[in-house]
Amino acid sequence: xxxxxxxxxxTKTYASGFRALRNIDLDIHRGEIFALLGPNxxxxxTLINIICGIVRPTTGIVLADGHDVVRDFRAARxxxxxxxxxLSTDMFEKVxxxxxxxxxxxxxxxxxxxxxxxxxxxxxxxxxxxKIMTLSGGMKRRVMIAKALAHDPDILFLDEPTAGVDVxxxxxxxxxxxxxxxxxxxxxxxxxxxxxAEEMADRVGVINKGEIILVEDKxxxxxKLGKKQLRIQLLTPLSGIPSALASYPLELTGNGSELVYTxxxxxxxxxxxxxxxxxxxxxxxxxxLHSSESSLEDIFxxxxxxxA
Amino acid sequence: MNLHAIRxxxxxxxxxWFRTLGQSIISPVISTSLYFVVFGAAIGSRMGSIxxxxxxxxxxxxxxxxxxxxxxxxNASFGIYMxxxxxxxxxxxxxxxxxxxxxxxxxxxxxxxxxLLGLLILITARLFVPYEIAHPLMMFGFLVLTAITFSLFGFxxxxxxxxxxKLQIIPLMIVTPLTFLGxxxxxxxxxxxxxxxxxxxxxVVYLISGFRWSFYGVADIGAGVSLVMVLGFLAVCLTVVxxxxxxxxxxxx
Numbered sequence: 001x002x003x004x005x006x007x008x009x010x011t012k013t014y015a016s017g018f019r020a021l022r023n024i025d026l027d028i029h030r031g032e033i034f035a036l037l038g039p040n041x042x043x044x045x046t047l048i049n050i051i052c053g054i055v056r057p058t059t060g061i062v063l064a065d066g067h068d069v070v071r072d073f074r075a076a077r078x079x080x081x082x083x084x085x086x087l088s089t090d091m092f093e094k095v096x097x098x099x100x101x102x103x104x105x106x107x108x109x110x111x112x113x114x115x116x117x118x119x120x121x122x123x124x125x126x127x128x129x130x131k132i133m134t135l136s137g138g139m140k141r142r143v144m145i146a147k148a149l150a151h152d153p154d155i156l157f158l159d160e161p162t163a164g165v166d167v168x169x170x171x172x173x174x175x176x177x178x179x180x181x182x183x184x185x186x187x188x189x190x191x192x193x194x195x196x197a198e199e200m201a202d203r204v205g206v207i208n209k210g211e212i213i214l215v216e217d218k219x220x221x222x223x224k225l226g227k228k229q230l231r232i233q234l235l236t237p238l239s240g241i242p243s244a245l246a247s248y249p250l251e252l253t254g255n256g257s258e259l260v261y262t263x264x265x266x267x268x269x270x271x272x273x274x275x276x277x278x279x280x281x282x283x284x285x286x287x288x289l290h291s292s293e294s295s296l297e298d299i300f301x302x303x304x305x306x307x308a
Numbered sequence: 309m310n311l312h313a314i315r316x317x318x319x320x321x322x323x324x325w326f327r328t329l330g331q332s333i334i335s336p337v338i339s340t341s342l343y344f345v346v347f348g349a350a351i352g353s354r355m356g357s358i359x360x361x362x363x364x365x366x367x368x369x370x371x372x373x374x375x376x377x378x379x380x381x382x383n384a385s386f387g388i389y390m391x392x393x394x395x396x397x398x399x400x401x402x403x404x405x406x407x408x409x410x411x412x413x414x415x416x417x418x419x420x421x422x423x424l425l426g427l428l429i430l431i432t433a434r435l436f437v438p439y440e441i442a443h444p445l446m447m448f449g450f451l452v453l454t455a456i457t458f459s460l461f462g463f464x465x466x467x468x469x470x471x472x473x474k475l476q477i478i479p480l481m482i483v484t485p486l487t488f489l490g491x492x493x494x495x496x497x498x499x500x501x502x503x504x505x506x507x508x509x510x511x512v513v514y515l516i517s518g519f520r521w522s523f524y525g526v527a528d529i530g531a532g533v534s535l536v537m538v539l540g541f542l543a544v545c546l547t548v549v550x551x552x553x554x555x556x557x558x559x560x561x
Contacts, residue, residue, distance in 0.1 A: 014561055052402040056560055074310070077404040088395030092327060093320075103401045104316025147399065 001218075002025035004155060004186050005051065010060030012046055012210075020046040022210040024060070028188055034220075035183050035201035036190045037300055043210040044190040045085060048157050052082045064155060078107055081153035083162040085190075087140045089132045095119070096128035099146045106151035115150065121176065122146045122160075138169045157182060158189040162196060174200055194297035195251055204296070208304050218296075228292045230272060232262040234286040244282045259286075315404045319414025321387050325421050329555075332421070335430065336375050340429045343371055344436040347493060358408055358495050361528045369520040370492030372435070376426045376451065377512070378456050381479050384418035386464030389469055392558075399561065407553030411463065419452070426451050431501050438521065444462035445520035446531070454515055460545035467558050485552040486512045496528040511541060 005028040020043045028034050038044050049055040051062050053073055056128040062069045067076040068070055090098060099115050119125040122142040127135065132143060141161070148156060150190045177200060191197055197204055198218070199257070205215040214221075237256035248271070251260040261269050272291075279286065309457030313531050325332050344364065352363035359366075391397040400410060433439070441447050469475040496504055517533025521527035527534070552559070 054398055054401045054560065056556060072405075074404040077402060080402070082398070082402050084395075084398050087396050088398060090394065090396055092324075097320075097323070101316050101320050102399060104319075105310040105399060105405065106310050107310045107404050109312060 002030050004030040005065040005188070006091055007047075008053070008061050008063075010047070010050065010062060011058045012043075012050060012055065013058045017103055017274065020210050021050075024100070024210075024212055026205065026212055026215065028186060029203070031184060032202040033177065033187045033189070033200050034203050034205065035197035036188065036205045036207060037076065037192065037194065037197055038190070038207035039192065039304060040110040042207045044207055045159055046210075047192065047207070048082070048188070052080055052157060053077055073217060074107075078151070078272055079154045079277075080157065081148035081155070083091060083144050083159060085163065087137065089140055089143060091131070093125055093132055093296075094129055095132060095135070095143055095146075098132065098143065099150045102147040103150035106153075107152045114152070115293065118149050120148050120205055121149070121179075123172075130252055138165055141173075141264045143164060145173075147181075153185065155186045155188070157184045158187065158194075160190055162191070162193060170196075194295065198296040206300060206303055214303060221299065222296065227247070227298075229262055229294075230263070230270075230275075230291045231257040232261065232279070232286045233257065233288040234259060235287050238284070240283050242284070245275075245278060248278075270305075310403075310405050310409050313403060314409050314413045314416070317400075317410065318330050318417045320373055321414060321417030322420065324387070325383075325417075330512050332434055333425070336379065336425055336429060337432050338430050340371055340375065342405055342456065343367070344433065348436055358498075359524070360525070361524050362437070365439040367522075367523075368430070368439055369434045370487075370490075370516050372426050372429050373490075373512070373516045373519055374452075374487045374492050375424050375429055377483055380418060380422040380455050380477060381426050381460035381462035381483060382467065383421050383494065384415055384459040385466035385469065385479075386462075387418055388463055388466035392467075394482070396472055397463060397559070407561070410553075411460070411549055415456065415459045415463050419455040422455040422459065425456070427521055427536075441523050442525040443522045447519070448521055450515075450519045450534075450538070453542065454519070455534075457538060457542040457545060460542070460549060464545060464548050464552070468551055470558070483512075486510050487516075491516050491528065511537060512541070533549075 004300075005026070007024050007026040010024040010026075011019070011020055015018050024043075026047075026107065041219075046055060049217065050057050051064065051069060053069060053076075055093060062111070064076040065079050069076040077173075078231060090212070093101075096115060098112060099118060103115065116125060119128055122145055124139065125144060127139065132140060135143065144222055145158075145161070157247050161177075162173055164172065174196075177187055177189070186220065189196070201218050203215065204218050204221055206213050234257050238259075240251060240257060241250050241252055249262055251262070252258070253260055262273070347367055348364035352367075355363040357363065357483070383403070385522050392399065424532035463476050465475065489507070491507070496507050496517070497506060498511060505536050514529055514534045515529045517529040518538070521531040521534070
């Protein structure tokens with residue numbers, strides 16, 4: 001896989017002495033959606049801000065499309081668009097004007113048709129002459145996305161894009177991000193909504209206390225660390241697990257009315273069929289059963305707490 | 309050179325000015341008119357001429373300088389302070405622009421506004437007092453050079469300031485007193501000898517003196533010396549701005 005962003009040996013120590021990043025190595029593949037997960041204060045925003053040129057690295061280098069973001073900042077930054085976490089906008093400016101401003105700032109000639117396309121893509125064309133201060137929070141967020149897209153970047157950073165955004169708008173935003181990926185844009189998003197990473201990402205990186213503790217293909221990660229559970233609701237409660245079933249990792253809950261069977265999704269076969277046959281043999285009847293897969297959230301929590 | 313970026317910043321800053329056109333233009337015009345009513349008409353009528361120039365005409369260059377200094381500093385400091393305050397500075401910092409382009413955009417726009425305002429005040433003054441400009445080109449040169457220099461100074465204040473009170477404190481505590489004591493309303497030669505010497509340490513004296521020379525051909529201090537002083541202060545401001553961008557002072561951590 002060709003990497004579009006290469007981070008090598010990156011550290012950041014702020015003037016206060018706080019070590020925000022410790023020896024980060026990270027490669028982002030061209031054309032993927034990469035989700036950077038981490039608790040608050042883990043270093044997600046610092047990492048993004050260094051790549052985008054807002055914060056200076058203490059040591060290490062970052063290449064964006066082969067260009068060093070410090071020494072060759074013009075070439076590097078021209079390819080990058082950033083939607084920061086905070087809704088920072090010029091309150092009195094009009095939507096269309098602020099998006100045109102961004103395009104110019106990133107060195108592109110004025111192009112009214114392109115600005116229209118971008119505004120239509122984020123459903124703000126009707127609001128092009130509205131002052132930003134009159135918009136709702138969700139619309140302001142979309143203004144910021146339009147600003148980041150105005151210069152046709154190849155790489156888009158979305159720092160907590162759906163923080164404080166309602167469910168419907170979040171779905172719209174996800175659809176838009178997928179559309180961008182389809183057009184060839186590489187997307188790096190930070191989030192602490194695990195659901196978002198699970199829904200969107202091709203690969204997931206987990207950062208905690210300034211260190212990347214894991215980078216993995218999302219599907220592989222789910223498979224590797226994922227556990228499945230089968231919950232069996234019994235017709236008549238049991239007082240204990242019958243000795244015939246002792247070889248299974250079973251747990252009895254709900255005052256003996258539910259059996260929980262935990263199994264590894266990677267294992268050879270799930271063992272469900274054998275278990276059910278065994279239940280039948282010892283004469284345990286059940287009302288209902290359902291299986292569930294552990295979510296990325298469970299995986300994330302266990303990873304971060306293991307390191308704490 | 310990212311010319312599109314310079315144009316974007318410059319245009320953005322000027323449009324901010326045009327949005328508040330009333331406030332931006334009317335208030336200096338009103339305040340200048342008040343100065344003319346009070347100093348020019350009421351007091352000036354009882355004062356003799358200075359260096360052969362009527363008092364009303366004498367104060368015109370000083371008044372223009374007073375406004376030019378204040379407006380340059382406030383425009384430029386506000387222009388760069390606001391993005392820092394609202395957080396929109398992220399965009400400039402992450403854009404493919406160098407320090408030179410940022411300064412040309414912000415300082416260029418602030419200086420443009422000040423020059424336009426200076427000319428507006430000259431036109432307003434013409435309604436009150438008939439005056440001639442002996443060296444119009446030199447006059448315009450001083451106007452532009454002073455506007456650029458003090459817009460740079462304002463830019464520095466805007467970057468240094470981390471609160472609205474700091475934005476005001478230098479113009480209020482240093483620049484306004486220096487302007488009033490810099491011979492806006494009197495000739496340095498009217499001061500007692502000791503104060504004449506002390507006045508020479510006030511940089512604004514040189515600005516006003518050189519500017520007044522371009523109007524009436526007479527001045528407390530030679531026009532050449534004035535020019536050198538303005539250029540010297542310009543060099544100091546440029547050095548500080550260069551240092552700010554080199555170190556990322558108050559812009560990048």
